[in-house]
Amino acid sequence: MADSDEIKTARRALGRRLAQLRKAAGHTQHGFARLVQYGRSSVANTETGHQHPDRAFWSCCDTVLQTGGVLAAEYDRIAELDRRRRRLSAIQGTTPTSRPVAPTHTSPDAPGADGGSVLWEREDSIDARRLALKSATDDDARLAYLENEVRRAIADNECLTPAVLMARLRPLRVYVDQLMAGRQHPPQRARLYTAAAHLSGLLGALALDLRAFRVAHAYAAEAFDLADAAEQPDVQAWARATQSLIAFYTGDYHDALAYAQDGLRRASASPHRLRLTINGQARALARLGDRYGVDRAVDRAFTMLSDHPSGSEVSASLTLGPYCPARTAANAATAYLALGSTAGVTDHLTTAITAFDAAALAGPRALCRLDLATAHLHADDPDPEQAATLAVEALTLTAQQRFESVHQRARQFLAAAQPFARHPRLRHVADMLADRTQVDATTPSALPSPS
Known part of the structure; x- marks a missing residue:
C-alpha cells in the first residue's frame, strides 16, 4: 500500500530533523550508528527518508541525543496519521491510491436517490471529520508535554548552567516549529503559541547570561510576537517583563522602562504586574535617576504583594505567576542602591538572603x-x-x-x-x-x- 504524500513528507522531515540533531551533537553517521546499534547505511537512509525504522530506533536516538523523547513522539504522530488514513480508506471502500468503489445498488437513503438534488452529505464524509476531530487528543498530549517541559525549564533556570539548559532547550524549539507547521484547533493553537512564547523568552534570558546580547533581544522580541499572535494579554505582559529584563542588563534603561510600562498596560489584573513594577519599572527608573518614580513603584509593588498568597516558596526569576516577597525586597534594594540610598536596604536584603539561602x-x-x-x-x-x-x-x-x-x-x-x-x-x-x-x-x- 503506497504512502500518502503527507506521510512521505512527514517521514522525510523526521529524517532531516534526526540529521540536524545528530550534527548539532557532533556525531558522524558512522559514530552515531555505533551508539544506536544500527548500521551506518540505516542511519543514512533514514535521514534521507528512504528507510522507515520502527519506534525502537527513534527511542534509542532520543536517548543518545537527550532530546526528551521528541523524535519518538513525532514517529508516533506519523504512525497514527498512517493508521487514520488506512481506517478512512476502509470506511470509503478504497485503497489509498485508487478511486472510490462504485456502489452496486442505490439505497433509498442515498443522496439523490429520488433523482433530485443532494440534500445531505455522505456518511463517510461525516466519519472522516469525526476521525480528524478525535486526533485532537494527540495534539493535547503533545501540547501537555511541551508545556510541562517549558515549566520545568523555567524552574531549572537558576539551578543549571545557562549553557546546559540552552542545549536542552534547542531541540525543544525545533519541536515547536514542527508543531506550528501542523494544524490544531483554535484553543490548541493558542496553547501552542503561549508555550512557544515562554520558551523563546527563556532562551532570551539564557542568551543574556551567555553574553549573546543581540540573540537575547531577538528571542525576547519573538516571545512577545508569539504572545501577541496568540492574543493572550497575560502572556504579552510576561514577554514584556522579559524584554525589560534584557534591556536593563544591556544598559538600555529607557527601553527597559518602556517595555515595563507597556507590559503594565496589557497586564490588567495579571500577577505579572508585580514583576513589571519592581523588576522593570523601579530598577530602570533608579538607573535614570528618578527617586520619586522609584518610591512610587516600590510602594505599589509591596501593596500588590498583599493581593497574592505570601507562602515561603521562592518564585522563579521568570515566574509564570507573581513575584514572591523575597524577590520583591531584593529588587527594591537594588533600585535604592542605584540611587545611592541605603535607607531600609539592609532590612530588604536580610529578608531576601534568608529566603534565597533556604532555596539554595x-x-x-x-x-x-x-x-x-x-x-x-x-x-x-x-x-x-x-x-x-x-x-x-x-x-x-x-x-x-x-x-x-x-x-x-x-x-x-x-x-x-x-x-x-x-x-x-x-x-x-x-x-x-x-x-x-x-x-x-x-x-x-x-x-x-x-x-
Whole structure:
C-alpha cells in the first residue's frame, strides 16, 4: 500500500530533523550508528527518508541525543496519521491510491436517490471529520508535554548552567516549529503559541547570561510576537517583563522602562504586574535617576504583594505567576542602591538572603550579597572588609555558573569600592572577577593598582 504524500513528507522531515540533531551533537553517521546499534547505511537512509525504522530506533536516538523523547513522539504522530488514513480508506471502500468503489445498488437513503438534488452529505464524509476531530487528543498530549517541559525549564533556570539548559532547550524549539507547521484547533493553537512564547523568552534570558546580547533581544522580541499572535494579554505582559529584563542588563534603561510600562498596560489584573513594577519599572527608573518614580513603584509593588498568597516558596526569576516577597525586597534594594540610598536596604536584603539561602539559589544569593556589600561601602561608617567578604562569598557561590547579572553587579560593586582600592581583600575580589569573566589581558583591572 503506497504512502500518502503527507506521510512521505512527514517521514522525510523526521529524517532531516534526526540529521540536524545528530550534527548539532557532533556525531558522524558512522559514530552515531555505533551508539544506536544500527548500521551506518540505516542511519543514512533514514535521514534521507528512504528507510522507515520502527519506534525502537527513534527511542534509542532520543536517548543518545537527550532530546526528551521528541523524535519518538513525532514517529508516533506519523504512525497514527498512517493508521487514520488506512481506517478512512476502509470506511470509503478504497485503497489509498485508487478511486472510490462504485456502489452496486442505490439505497433509498442515498443522496439523490429520488433523482433530485443532494440534500445531505455522505456518511463517510461525516466519519472522516469525526476521525480528524478525535486526533485532537494527540495534539493535547503533545501540547501537555511541551508545556510541562517549558515549566520545568523555567524552574531549572537558576539551578543549571545557562549553557546546559540552552542545549536542552534547542531541540525543544525545533519541536515547536514542527508543531506550528501542523494544524490544531483554535484553543490548541493558542496553547501552542503561549508555550512557544515562554520558551523563546527563556532562551532570551539564557542568551543574556551567555553574553549573546543581540540573540537575547531577538528571542525576547519573538516571545512577545508569539504572545501577541496568540492574543493572550497575560502572556504579552510576561514577554514584556522579559524584554525589560534584557534591556536593563544591556544598559538600555529607557527601553527597559518602556517595555515595563507597556507590559503594565496589557497586564490588567495579571500577577505579572508585580514583576513589571519592581523588576522593570523601579530598577530602570533608579538607573535614570528618578527617586520619586522609584518610591512610587516600590510602594505599589509591596501593596500588590498583599493581593497574592505570601507562602515561603521562592518564585522563579521568570515566574509564570507573581513575584514572591523575597524577590520583591531584593529588587527594591537594588533600585535604592542605584540611587545611592541605603535607607531600609539592609532590612530588604536580610529578608531576601534568608529566603534565597533556604532555596539554595546561587544567582539570587550572590546578587543579594553583592548589594549588601555595596551598602556596607555606602554606610556612614564604611566597612570595606565586610564588603569584600560578602563579595568573595557571592563570586564563590556562582563559581560554577555563568550569570551576566552577577558579573555586572560585581563590576558595579568594584566601581563603588574605588575609594578603598588599596584594600587587599578588594583587590582579591577584582582578581576573582577577572578570572571568572576571562577578561582580555589588555583590559584594565576594575580597580586601579595602588601607586
